Amino acid sequence: xxxxxxxxxxxxxxxxxxxxxxxxxxxxxxxxxxxxxxxxxxxxxxxxxxxxxxxxxxxxxxxxxxxxxxxxxxxxxxxxxxxxxxxxxxxxxxxxxxxxxxxxxxxxxxxxxxxxxxxxxxxxxxxxxxxxxxxxxxxxxxxxxxxxxxxxxxxxxxxxxxxxxxxxxxxxxxxxxxxxxxxxxxxxxxxxxxxxxxxxxxxxxxxxxxxxxxxxxxxxxxxxxxxxxxxxxxxxxxxxxxxxxxxxxxxxxxxxxxxxxxxxxxxxxxxxxxxxxxxxxxxxxxxxxxxxxxxxxxxxxxxxxxxxxxxx
Amino acid sequence: xxxxxxxxxxxxxxxxxxxxxxxxxxxxxxxxxxxxxxxxxxxxxxxxxxxxxxxxxxxxxxxxxxxxxxxxxxxxxxxxxxxxxxxxxxxxxxxxxxxxxxxxxxxxxxxxxxxxxxxxxxxxxxxxxxxxxxxxxxxxxxxxxxxxxxxxxxxxxxxxxxxxxxxxxxxxxxxxxxxxxxxxxxxxxxxxxxxxxxxxxxxxxxxxxxxxxxxxxxxxxxxxxxxxxxxxxxxxxxxxxxxxxxxxxxxxxxxxxxxxxxxxxxxxxxxxxxxxxxxxxxxxxxxxxxxxxxxxxxxxxxxxxxxxxxxxxxxxxxxxxxxxxxxxxxxxxxxxxxxxxxxxxxxxxxxxxxxxxxxxxxxxxxxxxxxxxxxxxxxxxxxxxxxxxxxxxxxxxxxxxxxxxxxxxxxxxxxxxxxxxxx
Numbered sequence: 001x002x003x004x005x006x007x008x009x010x011x012x013x014x015x016x017x018x019x020x021x022x023x024x025x026x027x028x029x030x031x032x033x034x035x036x037x038x039x040x041x042x043x044x045x046x047x048x049x050x051x052x053x054x055x056x057x058x059x060x061x062x063x064x065x066x067x068x069x070x071x072x073x074x075x076x077x078x079x080x081x082x083x084x085x086x087x088x089x090x091x092x093x094x095x096x097x098x099x100x101x102x103x104x105x106x107x108x109x110x111x112x113x114x115x116x117x118x119x120x121x122x123x124x125x126x127x128x129x130x131x132x133x134x135x136x137x138x139x140x141x142x143x144x145x146x147x148x149x150x151x152x153x154x155x156x157x158x159x160x161x162x163x164x165x166x167x168x169x170x171x172x173x174x175x176x177x178x179x180x181x182x183x184x185x186x187x188x189x190x191x192x193x194x195x196x197x198x199x200x201x202x203x204x205x206x207x208x209x210x211x212x213x214x215x216x217x218x219x220x221x222x223x224x225x226x227x228x229x230x231x232x233x234x235x236x237x238x239x240x241x242x243x244x245x246x247x248x249x250x251x252x253x254x255x256x257x258x259x260x261x262x263x264x265x266x267x268x269x270x271x272x273x274x275x276x277x278x279x280x281x282x283x284x285x286x287x288x289x290x291x292x293x294x295x296x297x298x299x300x301x302x303x304x305x306x307x308x309x310x311x312x
Numbered sequence: 313x314x315x316x317x318x319x320x321x322x323x324x325x326x327x328x329x330x331x332x333x334x335x336x337x338x339x340x341x342x343x344x345x346x347x348x349x350x351x352x353x354x355x356x357x358x359x360x361x362x363x364x365x366x367x368x369x370x371x372x373x374x375x376x377x378x379x380x381x382x383x384x385x386x387x388x389x390x391x392x393x394x395x396x397x398x399x400x401x402x403x404x405x406x407x408x409x410x411x412x413x414x415x416x417x418x419x420x421x422x423x424x425x426x427x428x429x430x431x432x433x434x435x436x437x438x439x440x441x442x443x444x445x446x447x448x449x450x451x452x453x454x455x456x457x458x459x460x461x462x463x464x465x466x467x468x469x470x471x472x473x474x475x476x477x478x479x480x481x482x483x484x485x486x487x488x489x490x491x492x493x494x495x496x497x498x499x500x501x502x503x504x505x506x507x508x509x510x511x512x513x514x515x516x517x518x519x520x521x522x523x524x525x526x527x528x529x530x531x532x533x534x535x536x537x538x539x540x541x542x543x544x545x546x547x548x549x550x551x552x553x554x555x556x557x558x559x560x561x562x563x564x565x566x567x568x569x570x571x572x573x574x575x576x577x578x579x580x581x582x583x584x585x586x587x588x589x590x591x592x593x594x595x596x597x598x599x600x601x602x603x604x605x606x607x608x609x610x611x612x613x614x615x616x617x618x619x620x621x622x623x624x625x626x627x628x629x630x631x632x633x634x635x636x637x638x639x640x641x642x643x644x645x646x647x648x649x650x651x652x653x654x655x656x657x658x659x660x661x662x663x664x665x666x667x668x669x670x671x672x673x674x675x676x677x678x679x680x681x682x683x684x685x686x687x688x689x690x691x692x693x694x695x696x697x698x699x700x701x702x703x704x705x706x707x708x709x710x711x712x713x714x715x716x717x718x719x720x721x722x723x724x725x726x727x728x729x730x731x732x733x734x735x
Binding site: 044045048051055064066067068069071072074075076079080 | 369371372373397459460478479506507508509511528561562564565568615618619621624
């Protein structure tokens with residue numbers, strides 16, 4: 001229970017008690033006042049965070065998304081995350097995420113990686129629904145865990161995004177919106193080199209979005225979190241202790257989650273199946289491909305190389 | 313009819329141009345036969361921009377006209393700049409009311425004559441014909457912008473203009489299309505560090521070396537091009553200190569400036585953010601000198617407005633000819649006018665059902681408490697799909713043009729305080 005300190009000011013005076021976890025009214029905070037977490041406030045903050053992340057994700061349109069809008073939403077997400085970090089909520093959540101991860105996930109991930117089949121069904125079958133369960137922190141707090149904990153690259157990225165923890169779970173939580181897809185804009189004409197792994201991983205995410213329908217039954221929280229985090233499911237966690245997988249991902253560029261790399265030609269590629277991406281990942285050859293600025297050309301090269309390697 | 317995306321009077325006010333989402337430009341001309349008429353009739357229509365496709369990024373480029381700016385008139389023809397997200401075009405609008413007749417080698421329909429039938433030579437003469445308005449593209453300024461162009465502004469020197477996108481501002485010469493000077497670049501080396509974008513830019517009306525640009529963080533930067541070639545360092549930064557008492561998660565979003573306009577005098581700046589319109593004195597950068605609440609009743613609805621994306625709507629703002637009145641749009645087809653001398657504001661409506669041609673506009677009110685009057689509109693019954701984003705004020709008279717989705721309303725003040733409506 002929280003002490004009855006100074007209550008946060010709600011910008012809508014009449015709706016204070018009426019927040020029910022849905023997109024409630026905005027809560028204004030008095031910065032000078034000591035922070036006391038009321039459950040409704042944290043609920044509202046969480047729903048705002050979810051909403052913002054969804055907004056950042058729904059950028060797979062044919063027309064370039066509005067950069068100003070994306071920047072403003074991203075700043076809001078950052079602000080919430082900073083506040084949650086200060087509150088200690090962030091730590092609790094990341095610890096919960098870490099606790100949720102179990103060894104079986106690791107095995108499943110390896111298996112799925114090596115298998116040349118549809119990773120979607122494999123993930124569905126193998127992975128426990130635990131990562132998607134509701135973690136009860138304070139009352140009503142719900143978190144959509146992200147399966148992609150442990151990925152090396154996310155850690156590096158998060159160090160730039162958030163001032164706080166470099167824990168992988170926390171990294172993965174927020175790596176989403178920025179690693180997601182063309183949420184910003186696409187081309188960086190200065191040619192910030194992007195490794196083609198970025199393309200394939202990003203395409204992977206794009207692809208998995210289309211499969212989110214399959215994921216529904218795994219969701220414990222069947223709300224917006226599905227769309228937001230369903231896309232992460234296909235990302236296979238890289239347990240640091242597994243040398244084989246480490247080697248697999250050793251070539252992966254940590255700048256993968258750079259906005260720059262996301263921007264550069266990062267187009268939604270729903271046409272590319274997860275099959276292709278998995279093949280690319282297990283081919284050990286992401287860095288051998290020349291960095292190019294478009295997803296499409298990379299896909300062609302991937303296909304080409306896969307044909308050579310697989311010999312089919 | 314398509315959704316109107318920009319409205320602009322020319323320097324004399326005789327012509328009014330509108331651009332729409334379909335890339336078309338419609339030019340209206342003020343009726344001259346009736347004296348003091350506030351009526352505008354269609355003068356010319358042309359397709360300015362076509363939908364395009366960026367093959368490198370696999371993205372469509374919208375043909376929507378973001379801005380139109382007229383050039384000062386120098387001869388019988390009129391010139392205007394129109395821009396979509398990527399490409400700016402210079403169009404020449406000219407009239408033709410004569411045509412040559414009496415060619416030797418061609419007949420009246422333009423067909424070649426049989427040479428053997430020609431027995432004598434004649435000199436072609438110009439004969440008057442029906443008025444024809446020709447619009448031709450004279451310049452195409454392409455490949456200047458990676459990001460979406462949000463503003464163009466013609467310089468007072470009559471030779472150059474600026475175009476601003478989310479991260480950069482370029483200066484062009486009207487006669488040169490293959491080169492532009494980059495004068496502002498706020499793109500960070502690492503795009504992850506991007507937290508601020510350019511939202512609008514304008515040249516000073518009299519000083520050809522000064523321009524201002526606004527940002528998504530609510531700041532204004534005045535730049536002097538004499539100081540350096542790249543104006544990344546501002547000459548003056550205009551920023552209002554944040555009120556810590558009203559801070560919320562939406563503070564930054566609602567502080568984002570959606571439009572900035574110099575006053576005709578060049579002394580003041582008018583800016584619009586989500587809830588207010590502010591007047592700034594160029595000589596004072598600590599804060600605005602006047603703040604007008606456009607729709608403060610929305611402050612408690614910010615979360616819902618964030619959810620439905622309305623919080624990102626970009627409203628424009630305009631000065632009247634004498635800089636004594638400012639005007640800006642709102643929701644529910646409402647727009648607001650503020651008298652700077654008295655500080656009082658009035659709400660008017662641009663809606664077909666409630667205004668007949670020549671009818672007097674009545675003021676509207678949004679009910680926010682206290683005694684409710686007849687005709688008051690409750691905050692929850694506001695229609696947020698009916699936004700008044702684009703508008704223009706005649707350069708010398710009290711005639712305003714309001715774009716309401718796909719309708720254009722022209723109102724004129726006939727000496728009386730109330731305006732009269734015309735569609």
